[in-house]
Each structure stands twice: as structure tokens, then as C-alpha cells.
Amino acid sequence: MNLREPGIMEAVVEKYGAERLKNAYMNNLELALKEIKNTFNRLPEKIVENVIITADHGDMLGEKGIYGHGHNEYPSLREVPWLEVEG
Structure with a gap:
């Protein structure tokens, strides 16, 4: 409900x-x-060693009829992307 x-x-x-x-x-x-x-391309080369790109939460886009991110019980909201780029 x-x-x-x-x-x-x-x-x-x-x-x-x-x-x-x-x-x-x-x-x-x-x-x-x-x-x-x-932004990454504009950074001086000498200061870029590792860059991590992530998010604070996911969003539901109609899965189980739910939209947004107010339902923390779903893994797609808790498990967010993590991209690490070595400079």
C-alpha cells in the first residue's frame, strides 16, 4: 500500500x-x-590523478509502478554507479 x-x-x-x-x-x-x-578535460593535468563519479541515490522510472526515490527498499535506489578514472 x-x-x-x-x-x-x-x-x-x-x-x-x-x-x-x-x-x-x-x-x-x-x-x-x-x-x-x-570539466575533467579543463583540469590541469598535474592535479588529476584519480576522479570518482558517483550518485547519492537512484531513481525508479516506473519499475513496480513506482517513480522517484522515496522507497529505500529497492536495490536500484541504494546501489548507485561508481566510476573511477585514473589520470
Whole structure:
């Protein structure tokens, strides 16, 4: 039983549909990764040894009918990416 108030992601799905939400989410991720790459490339070479890129939580995009990140019992919310780049 889900007693929490609907969030912004549910509102977007209701207004635009789940596929559009997923596309927007992936487009935003691509933009963020591009900016990370640009930032990394602007750093002076001598200060870059190791860079770690991670996140604080995941997001549900309709799995089990859930959107957002208010349900900590799902591994996709707790297990986040960890990318380590050696300079």
C-alpha cells in the first residue's frame, strides 16, 4: 500500500507519459556526463590523478509502478554507479 503523496515524476508521467519521462531522464543524464567530461578535460593535468563519479541515490522510472526515490527498499535506489578514472 502506497500512502505517500504523488511526486513530480508521477505528475510528469500523468501529463506526458512514461516514455517521455524516461527519454527526458536519459537526455539529462547524457548532458550531465558531457559536462563532467568537459570539466575533467579543463583540469590541469598535474592535479588529476584519480576522479570518482558517483550518485547519492537512484531513481525508479516506473519499475513496480513506482517513480522517484522515496522507497529505500529497492536495490536500484541504494546501489548507485561508481566510476573511477585514473589520470
